[in-house]
Amino acid sequence: LAALPILGWSAGTLCGSILGSVMPLILTNALGIALYGMFIAVVVPKARENLHVLAVVAISVAISSALYYMPVFSTVSSGFAVIICAVAASAIGALLFPVKDKEVQ
Secondary structure, three states, X not given: OOHHHHHHHHHHHHHHHHHHHHOOHHHHHHHHHHHXXXXXXXXXXXXXXXXXXXXXXXXXXXXXXXXXXXXXXXOOOHHHHHHHHHHHHHHHHHHHOOOOOOOOO
């Protein structure tokens, strides 16, 4: 059962790498924008329901802005900046808004 997501992810990666080299550049760029749209579609409903999620998103935006605008971080690649933002915002969110375990009955 655990192998199915791995198989699906691997097959999707293979198809994406093959089709990405065949598709026209304008379509590849459009799909890159669609990826951001899918991420927003996942995050926004949860952020509307839970202020803690909204706070973590705001923290991530602040960290991303700092990495982009501060000259000391100019050598950080955009992909690595995304990783830094996600890990740092998640860690700060876990410290500020810990989830309490439910009682076992």
